[in-house]
Structure formats: structure tokens, C-alpha cells
Amino acid sequence: MVNIQVLALLARECQASPSILEPMPLINVRTSLPALKDGSALLQELSSELANQTGKPEAYVMTLLETGVPMTFAGSHEPCAYVEVKSIGALRPPAMTAAFCELIQARTGIPANRVYIGFEDVQASCWGWNGNTFG
Numbered sequence: 001m002v003n004i005q006v007l008a009l010l011a012r013e014c015q016a017s018p019s020i021l022e023p024m025p026l027i028n029v030r031t032s033l034p035a036l037k038d039g040s041a042l043l044q045e046l047s048s049e050l051a052n053q054t055g056k057p058e059a060y061v062m063t064l065l066e067t068g069v070p071m072t073f074a075g076s077h078e079p080c081a082y083v084e085v086k087s088i089g090a091l092r093p094p095a096m097t098a099a100f101c102e103l104i105q106a107r108t109g110i111p112a113n114r115v116y117i118g119f120e121d122v123q124a125s126c127w128g129w130n131g132n133t134f135g
Contacts, residue, residue: 024060024061024062024087024088024127024129024134025050025051025054025056025060025061025062025085025086025087025090026061026062026063026064026084026085026086026087027046027047027050027061027062027063027064027083027084027085027100028063028064028066028083028084028085028086029042029046029063029064029065029066029081029082029083029104030066030069030071030081030082030083031065031066031067031069031071031079031080031081031082031108031110032068032069032070032071032077032079032080032081033067033068033079033081033108033110034067034068035067035068036065036067036107036108038107039065039067041107042065042103042104042107042108043063043064043065044063045103045107046063046065046100046103047061047063049099049100049103050063050085053090053092053095053096053099054087054090054091054092055090056087056090069082073114073116074114078114079108079109079110079114080110080114080115080116081104081108081110081114081115081116082115082116082117082118083100083104083115083116083117083118084117084118084120085100085117085118085119085120086119086120086121086122087120087121087122088121088122088123088124088127088134088135089121091119091121093117093119096117096119097117100115100117101115101117123135
């Protein structure tokens with residue numbers, strides 16, 4: 001169970017944003033590209049965009065990037081990506097798909113039609129952080 005004092009502090013700090021009590025959005029990008037010129041910049045942009053899309057503070061966002069993953073898409077070895085977005089609430093798949101496909105295409109050259117995105121709305125009791133779960 002989440003520490004009640006932490007929740008009370010978060011609620012006071014962000015009274016206008018009740019979604020802060022549903023933290024930890026995660027975006028995980030796996031791509032067949034062997035490397036990216038500036039993966040750190042992509043991670044920062046993904047972090048900012050996920051915070052924007054969920055309405056949650058970026059302080060709670062986690063980003064992952066894995067390159068060189070053996071993958072095929074539509075029977076082809078052409079560059080592709082698989083993206084996972086997980087959050088406790090606040091998912092908006094249509095808007096997020098458009099935003100993340102655009103960002104990934106702009107930064108990697110992978111066309112949007114070679115990107116799959118999976119979304120998972122995780123129950124608070126199934127997401128752990130700091131030795132506890134959120135529900």
C-alpha cells in the first residue's frame with residue numbers, strides 16, 4: 001500500500017491535477033535499428049511527450065530505448081519499432097499513437113506504418129515503486 005503521508009503530500013502539491021495520484025507512465029521503444037545518433041535526446045522527447053499526453057508530471061515518467069532488436073514487420077527486415085505505453089489511467093490511444101508515431105518517424109526515420117504501439121492501463125495494485133504498490 002502506498003504511504004498515506006506521501007499521497008497527502010502529492011495531493012497538496014497538485015490539487016489541480018488529481019491524475020498525479022495515478023503516477024508512473026512508462027514508454028518502452030524497441031527498434032530494429034542498430035543504433036540511434038542521439039538516443040538520449042529521443043528519450044527526453046518521449047518523456048516530455050508522455051507527460052504532456054497523460055497530464056502527469058514528467059517526474060513520474062520512465063522511458064526506455066532498446067536498439068538492435070531482431071524484428072520483422074509485414075515479413076520484412078526493414079527498420080521497424082514496437083512501442084509499449086503503460087500507465088495507471090490517463091491513456092488516450094488515438095492521440096498518443098499519432099504523437100508517438102510522428103516523433104519516432106522524425107527522430108529515427110522509421111515510417112509510422114512500420115510502428116506498432118501497445119497500450120496497457122495498469123491497475124494501481126499491479127504497479128510497484130519504492131517498495132510498495134500504488135493500490
